[in-house]
Amino acid sequence: MNSPIRQSANPSIRKAIVIGSGVAGLAVAIRMAVKGYSVKVFERNAEPGGKLSFFEQDGYAFDAGPSLFTQPSNIEDLFECAGEPIADYFQYRSVPVACKYFFEDGTIVNAYTQVDQFARELESALGEDPVAVQKYLAKAEKAYEAIGRIFLDHSLHRRSTWLNKRILPALSATRISYLIQSMHDYHASNFRSPKTVQIFDRFATYNGSNPYKAPAMLSMIPHLEQNEGTFYPYGGMISITNALYKLALKKGVEFVFNTKVDKIIHQQGEVKAVRVGDMEFRADLVVSNMDVYYLYRDLLGDPSKAEAVLKRERSSSAMIFYWGIKKEFKELHLHNIFFTRDYEEEFRHLFETRQMYHDPTIYVNITSKMEQGHSAPGTENWFVMLNAPADIGQNWDQIRQKARASAIEKLSRILSTDIASLIDTERVLDPKGIEAQTLSHMGSLYGTSSNSKWAAFLRHPNFSSSIKGLYFTGGSVHPGGGIPLCLKSAKIVASMID
Ligand SMILES: Cc1cc2nc3c(=O)[nH]c(=O)nc-3n(C[C@H](O)[C@H](O)[C@H](O)COP(=O)(O)OP(=O)(O)OC[C@H]3O[C@@H](n4cnc5c(N)ncnc54)[C@H](O)[C@@H]3O)c2cc1C
Secondary structure (H helix, E strand, C coil): CCCCCEEECCCCCCCCECCEEEEHHHHHHHHHHHCCCCCEEECCCCEEEECEEEEEECCCCEEECCCCCCCCCHHHHHHHHHCCCCCCCEEEEEEEEEEEEECCCCCCCEEEHHHEHHHHHHHHHHCCCCHHHHHHHHHHHHHHHHHHHCCCCCCCHHHHHHCCCCHHHHHCCHHHHHCCCCCHHHHHCCCCCHHHHHHHHHHHHHHHCCCCCCHHHHHHHHHHHHHHCCCEEEEHHHHHHHHHHHHHCCCEEECCCCCCCEEEEEECCEEEEEEEEEEEEECEEEEECCCHHHHHHHHHHHHHHHHHHHCCCCCCCCEEEEECCCCCCCCCCCEECCCCCCCHHHHHHHHHHHHCCCCCEEEEEEEEHCCHCCCCCCEEEEEEEEEEECCCCCHHHHHHHHHHHHHHHHHHHHHCCCHHHHHHEEEEEEEHHHHHHHCCCCHHCCEECCCCCEEECCCCEECCCCCCCCCECCCCCCCCCCCHHHHHHHHHHHHHCC
């Protein structure tokens, strides 16, 4: 095919093409522009942000995807690298209660982000040993500082990482129990109350994993929320997308929306261009922010590499009900969890039978608690999320109806209010919808799960070893999904391009 190749007006300026404008695509585009590249981002959707998106319906505003914001330092670092004052683009504040937990027996726990206060709360509500809580969180911090900072901030596939002077302290901090014990068993050996165990087990879902299978190494995740704290961006989570998009434009990044990249053109082991419809766009390097499975299957036409990606178990997905609620619930916070009676059985359903459990854990996020404009006075915008298995062709229409009924029954019972009669407006997103919106294979939220002890080390690298000039960023590659890690992956890619 003789496609017209678009040449740069000035061929001496190096050209970078980014495929996808998820949070990592935006961040890598900014970093490449700062390095002096001419950067063009192709995005198949009409707007930037990928999963980090937003909509309004009948006077209610909803952040459609992520709702929890941790480690703002990743965003601050991006603005610092771009030499722009962050306050002109993005502002946030800390939230003193990370989450309010509701148990079926009426127990309520406020997860304060002040460690001593949280330890005292667990003692008074659950009879937990406060010293055990403090010790656990201190160990989580130590593990994060020693292990996380080297393995999450650097490529695992570059010799320089393994020669870094931080590697020895990291390896010596890696207790054998972090690898051989499951996260759940580790928590059970740390705490006396099964409810404390359940609260800390929940952090496995932050990368779509199963605490009964994932290694105890994941116990460093609570450090981010309980030690470093949780935050709320003014304007909601969509402010992250908006700030990064505005910064990218300021740095001269060019965006082409409603445009899907169809192929990556490479010759003699080197990236040359991308193909969009019948046009080819020359590139000195290409950074893929799309799911690495589809990249191999469709853009590189390499089904065997695509199949190899699937050898790693996909992360869980979600069923989300966006409800405009005609009432204010003073007893609810920004983040609320209504736990299942049987967590182990819920995870067995998610990862083994691949169905949703009839008594699901329900997460309710209400940004109108923080933001007046997100719903009218006397009403609330509920983002109601249930863990769901990755899509393997289940009957989602049927599952959606059952999940909705279970959620309404459970919330009505625990809040002693008929929730169904309060639903003013509704939208639903299931794993198939998540896949359709962002091309995330099987609708998984975080790429691959961490359900095996080596999973963190087996994520796809941030570069191609067979095609020079091809790089990977975002939730489906190292170091994994979630906003903080996606931003780190963009920084890793940029550091490789030096
Ligand atoms: C419901 C939900 C709740 C979540 N909750 C949280 C949370 O509370 N906290 C948190 O930190 N994380 C959360 N996450 C995870 C987080 O949203 C993701 O890990 C992160 O946003 C993924 O970003 P990404 O850069 O990998 O790109 P994505 O957001 O996956 O975007 C990829 C982009 O690439 C585009 N694209 C794909 N193929 C092509 C192509 N061929 N050509 C052009 N464009 C293409 C897509 O259209 C998309 O816009 C949640 C995710 C979901 C869905």
